[in-house]
Amino acid sequence: MPVLADMIARGRRIEAHRLCPRVVVDDDLWRAFAAELAEGHATLLGLWGDVGAVHMGLLLEAEKAISVVTIECPEGYFPSVGRVHSPAIRLERTIRDLYGLQPEGRPDPRPWLDHGRWGVRYPLAATQEPAQPARPYAFLASEGESLHQIPVGPVHAGIIEPGHFRFTANGEAIVRLEERLGYAHKGVEGLMTGASIEQAAKLAGRTSGDSTVAYAFAFARAVEAALGVDIPPRATWLRALMAELERLANHFGDIGAICNDVAFALMLAHCGVLRERVLRTAAACFGHRLMMDCIIPGGVCVDLSASGAAQIRELLSAARRAFPPLIELYDNTASLQDRTVGAGTVHPQLARQYGCGGFVGRASGRDFDARRDLPYPPYDLLRFEVPVRDDGDVNARIWIRIREVEQSLALIEQILDRLPADGPLRAPVTAGLPGEGLALVEGFRGDVLAAVRLDSEARVERCHLRDPSWFQWPVLEAAIEGNIVADFPLCNKSFNCSYSGHDL
Amino acid sequence: MRRILFKSILQGPLTEPAPGVDDAELAALAAQVDHAARARLGRSLSIREIDAGSCNGCELEINALANAFYDLERFGLRFVASPRHADVLLVTGPVTKNMSEALLRTYEATPAPKWVVAAGVCALDGGLFSGSYACVGGVSAVVPVDLYISGCPPTPTALLKGLIALMQ
Numbered sequence A: 001m002p003v004l005a006d007m008i009a010r011g012r013r014i015e016a017h018r019l020c021p022r023v024v025v026d027d028d029l030w031r032a033f034a035a036e037l038a039e040g041h042a043t044l045l046g047l048w049g050d051v052g053a054v055h056m057g058l059l060l061e062a063e064k065a066i067s068v069v070t071i072e073c074p075e076g077y078f079p080s081v082g083r084v085h086s087p088a089i090r091l092e093r094t095i096r097d098l099y100g101l102q103p104e105g106r107p108d109p110r111p112w113l114d115h116g117r118w119g120v121r122y123p124l125a126a127t128q129e130p131a132q133p134a135r136p137y138a139f140l141a142s143e144g145e146s147l148h149q150i151p152v153g154p155v156h157a158g159i160i161e162p163g164h165f166r167f168t169a170n171g172e173a174i175v176r177l178e179e180r181l182g183y184a185h186k187g188v189e190g191l192m193t194g195a196s197i198e199q200a201a202k203l204a205g206r207t208s209g210d211s212t213v214a215y216a217f218a219f220a221r222a223v224e225a226a227l228g229v230d231i232p233p234r235a236t237w238l239r240a241l242m243a244e245l246e247r248l249a250n251h252f253g254d255i256g257a258i259c260n261d262v263a264f265a266l267m268l269a270h271c272g273v274l275r276e277r278v279l280r281t282a283a284a285c286f287g288h289r290l291m292m293d294c295i296i297p298g299g300v301c302v303d304l305s306a307s308g309a310a311q312i313r314e315l316l317s318a319a320r321r322a323f324p325p326l327i328e329l330y331d332n333t334a335s336l337q338d339r340t341v342g343a344g345t346v347h348p349q350l351a352r353q354y355g356c357g358g359f360v361g362r363a364s365g366r367d368f369d370a371r372r373d374l375p376y377p378p379y380d381l382l383r384f385e386v387p388v389r390d391d392g393d394v395n396a397r398i399w400i401r402i403r404e405v406e407q408s409l410a411l412i413e414q415i416l417d418r419l420p421a422d423g424p425l426r427a428p429v430t431a432g433l434p435g436e437g438l439a440l441v442e443g444f445r446g447d448v449l450a451a452v453r454l455d456s457e458a459r460v461e462r463c464h465l466r467d468p469s470w471f472q473w474p475v476l477e478a479a480i481e482g483n484i485v486a487d488f489p490l491c492n493k494s495f496n497c498s499y500s501g502h503d504l
Numbered sequence B: 001m002r003r004i005l006f007k008s009i010l011q012g013p014l015t016e017p018a019p020g021v022d023d024a025e026l027a028a029l030a031a032q033v034d035h036a037a038r039a040r041l042g043r044s045l046s047i048r049e050i051d052a053g054s055c056n057g058c059e060l061e062i063n064a065l066a067n068a069f070y071d072l073e074r075f076g077l078r079f080v081a082s083p084r085h086a087d088v089l090l091v092t093g094p095v096t097k098n099m100s101e102a103l104l105r106t107y108e109a110t111p112a113p114k115w116v117v118a119a120g121v122c123a124l125d126g127g128l129f130s131g132s133y134a135c136v137g138g139v140s141a142v143v144p145v146d147l148y149i150s151g152c153p154p155t156p157t158a159l160l161k162g163l164i165a166l167m168q
Helices: A001-010 A027-039 A086-099 A190-192 A199-205 A209-227 A234-262 A265-286 A306-332 A333-341 A346-354 A358-362 A394-418 A472-478 A483-497 B002-011 B026-033 B035-040 B057-064 B097-109 B121-125 B155-165
Strands: A022-025 A041-049 A051-060 A065-072 A077-079 A102-104 A147-152 A162-171 A172-181 A436-444 A447-454 A461-464 B045-053 B075-079 B088-092 B115-119 B147-149
Touching: A001 A027, A001 A051, A001 A065, A001 A102, A001 A394, A022 A027, A022 A190, A027 A051, A027 A065, A027 A234, A041 A086, A041 A447, A041 A461, A051 A447, A065 B097, A086 A102, A086 A346, A086 A472, A147 B035, A147 B097, A162 A483, A172 A472, A172 A483, A190 A306, A190 A461, A199 A209, A199 A265, A199 A461, A209 A234, A209 A436, A209 A447, A209 A461, A209 B057, A209 B088, A234 A265, A234 A394, A234 A483, A265 A306, A265 B002, A306 A333, A306 A394, A306 B002, A333 A394, A333 A483, A461 A483, B002 B045, B045 B097, B045 B155, B057 B088, B057 B155, B088 B097, B088 B121, B115 B155
Parallel strands: A022 A065, A077 A102, B045 B075, B045 B088, B088 B115, B115 B147
Antiparallel strands: A041 A051, A051 A065, A147 A162, A162 A172, A436 A447, A447 A461
8 A cells, every 4th residue: 555655654764663664653644544544454463552652563464564653642642543443442441551641532441451459550651650449340231131141250160361251141142242351461561671681581481371482582583673683594493493383282282172162072182192292392302391481582592403303303293193183083073063163253354354363364364474474584485375264263263273283394394404504593682772673473373563672781671562362352252242152162262362462 | 083092092091100209309399288288188189270360381281281191180180160169279370460359269269178289480479570560479478378389380290299299
């Protein structure tokens, strides 16, 4: 869209921001960008607060490019984006909770992450305010005959993360689901402010434990962009190897767990074995089952030995033997398909509007994968396909993940074949000029965004991490409508949104 | 499906032997637990897991306890869906302020005698998240803790050793 490019050219360019442009705009231009989002000319990648400013990440899908637009708000107000583009609503509520900046004309005045328990209001603002007494959360009303409410959480029956779901049901059919999140809010971004790069990298790796590699990868790339660091080639390839192992482990585990939610325990048992084999191989190769803290700004901190590479090749052949019969089992079990086909359907238009990443988007026709569309090394040198479907139900999400397992197995093989010979694993990351960087990395769940601003001593001045779940949780509310209450765990697991990554 | 089931029978189980009882680490864990508690719990435990704001890393490893390699249930250890059915609360995370009331209420909903196991570095003292405006910092700030299992996240083997220590 040349219109958007022209609009970006009208803003004041920030030279210190690297790998994609960042421009400061006035109120009118900000509103024009919001209108472009609402028109579907760009996809919202993120909307995050800062001291006295708000940043908006935009994905221009036609040009396959990212831009960041900033509005300065010395008065503490900015024009609401959520007013015209609903995917921004929860992000704006969060900006207000953390920074006290008010979205003018906001459609939803309720707090989001702030449950009135922090002992402080606007914890990340320049001046904080004392907390107000917690008030009961006003859930949206549902009107009609014979409706009843079912409150669920934050402590769930299974071993999962905390969150609250408020169902309004008519008999068995769900009329409305409203999510209330924020229970896992740990204040990650607050802890990062002023932290050293090493400390912040550890925090980034614990934003969402199942995506620790993706977060560490995204944070490291953002820091390297800010400081203009080039990392050694072997480190680049090892990063991708870890990222694909993480994707594999999560896909195996979740395919089994989704089937278990319709009481088909055989798939869980066999997929659980495959997941465990991946984690054990990761531990043998990199010293940690989830590969936490293995990717660091500047490179990686563990090397892959020859025996490690051999173990990964063994894992590949074991998975290639064990997985096809399981795919066949899924495909041939009518009682399983009876539950997954047609359940929890996401309309492609909604996936596009919300810019749903990962298998949620790709099962509903959104053909986007950061590894292919905004390629970062070494994915620009690798061959892989991005599976896409249009049916958008639980079954489609399972099939996308099955196909992604096959792609990841092929990718790991290519990486092992082409891994550069022994060499340095880490480039020095030293303080220089203050800089800013942004990176988008494809985790198993979707694209993880990291935006970092460093000061002249290479300390983090502001770091924002945006989980793909921000644009998937709201869509789950729509997908569940008209399904029966008993199918909620199934639909929820087929999304597998992160609570911790969202709550930060 | 029949083929897969047949093959599983012929292959034999993947389940690994229990971590050794003479292990020094296990002895140290067992020392943390009162003898009377172990006598009361006997040889079976019902466990209710509570995520008090962890990053989900601990939950992944707790879930792994149910896979074929660790097969938690052979030890008489069982995860239950309600605190009212539980002997033990297994708590993870730095206890976010938004979760502290839910944790306390779950503890109060658990019938006595009851024990609390805190798993992971965060549950010990808040870990990396200690000092945050949004975290209480450690499970013991909200409910009394009987046993700590360390690690970030604790491996399934470490979790298994800790839970066995509660019973022996």
